[in-house]
Amino acid sequence: MPRHAETIANGATHDQGRLQCRHRRTGRHPGTGRQRHRLVLHVGGRSRRTQRLAGKTSARFRGVPQAAVTKADWLPYALPLNEPWQTSCGTTVLRRGRLLRLRSNDGRCGWGDCAPLPAFGIDETRATAFAEECAQLDLSAQRAGLPFNAWLGGNPPLASIAVNASLGSLLTVSSAGLTAAYADGFQVIKLKVGVGTLGEEIASLQDLADTLPVGCRLRLDANGAWSSAEALAFFTACRDLPIEACEEPLREPDPRDLARLQDGIPFAIAIDESLERLGKDLFRHPPVRRIVIKPARQGSLLASMEIALRARAVGMEVIVSSGLESSCGLLAGAHLAAAVAPQAVHGLATASWFACDTGEAVTIDNGRLILPGETGIGFRWAGEAATAFAGER
Incomplete structure (x- = not known):
């Protein structure tokens, strides 16, 4: 589990830490000369690189509004299926996971879904990172006043x-x-x-x-x-x-x-x-x-x-x-x-x-x-x- 996830472990809350999303300039791309950015998550002064964005992608995320998180909760779930989900990798009858809820200092909630499925390459670490990023980006899109697809793609929202x-x-x-x-x-x-x-x-x-x-x-x-x-x-x-x-x-x-x-x-x-x-x-x-x-x-x-x-x-x-x-x-x-x-x-x-x-x-x-x-x-x-x-x- 990523180290910042340890501070908000399953069923616990994190009230005082500061979880933020920033895009830092990391120099020029050697092939294109374009400015490179990377997304960094912070908790209590610690950081983890999650994705480097280059070229056209990076331009879409400049000036992303920051969301200071005041509380985070992991909410476990186990959802029964209406009928077994059968694949060549096996059968699933119950889907276990955890929701991540981030509360920001302006009263908003950002949500992420951690649902490991190892048979399909979705292990606990990746599922956790996905949930953390989704919850933070959800907050950022809310603060920008845009539906998530419009915020991601830089185009008018789709219905x-x-x-x-x-x-x-x-x-x-x-x-x-x-x-x-x-x-x-x-x-x-x-x-x-x-x-x-x-x-x-x-x-x-x-x-x-x-x-x-x-x-x-x-x-x-x-x-x-x-x-x-x-x-x-x-x-x-x-x-x-x-x-x-x-x-x-x-x-x-x-x-x-x-x-x-x-x-x-x-x-x-x-x-x-x-x-x-x-x-x-x-x-x-x-x-x-x-x-x-x-x-x-x-x-x-x-x-x-x-x-x-x-x-x-x-x-x-x-x-x-x-x-x-x-x-x-x-x-x-x-x-x-x-x-x-x-x-x-x-x-x-x-x-x-x-x-x-x-x-x-x-x-x-x-x-x-x-x-x-x-x-x-x-x-x-x-x-x-x-x-x-x-x-x-």
Whole structure:
């Protein structure tokens, strides 16, 4: 855990320390000559660098209003799911996490969501850093008088973004479920693959495609389930089906294998969990058409934003996706999506999987996630009842 998080450990409060957000000049970028900035968080005189911003990104954050924090609380939660969340990495039935609430000296509250999910690369340290940064930036956007997406992107605020429906495993979804989702306005429907055998899933996908409404497309997510040969067999059998993309197909992602697979199919392959593993070469010679960004896995909204801008600069598509966070983390991701890829169909319609939530439910209307119009992230805490499960389980 970062050292400043130790002062506001789980269930405790920090009343006297001073947690601030500043962007410091750190000299000129050696390649562009532009002024470099970095975000620094302070508690009681101590600091930690969380993200260096360069080029166009840094200009958007100059003059960020500072928010002096007078109190911070960690609020644990445990949210049961309506049904098991099945992927090739395992099954989730209960989502545990912690909300961070920062109170500022001007009476505002900033919120962050710490929801570790190690199977998807979201460990405790990154999830904590993500929550801390979100809460502080929430306060800064409120003080600037802007909705979070407008504050991040420097553009007029958006009212909504398109999202895909998330219906779980390919082997458990029904044609009636697909038809209902399409009737609700979802034009892209996401299904988890790599859960059953290759033959089972190819047969199921072909059967579903025969009943799919015209205009509806499928977004598949293998979560690194296949070998290169298995992925090739799957794509060969399904290349003519209405597939919009396949996320993270390979168990051992190699740029050359990914490029060969991408060249042979008409739909996008997307990098998700292996984003860090592929490293800088991903942007020098993109082997696939798309990246999927889970901000909590980066431990930072601002780092996620810079990755998105780098990807778009080399012609890659950008999708922001949920790490199955509560409504607090989901809203932060939605604002990021609106700032970096407002025309894309994002993977953020996951709130309906929860039997209860930490705050006011995220609204989905006609396949679009409605962004709060108020300043900041717009999270509205449900109160102590939202965290009651944490003490009972």
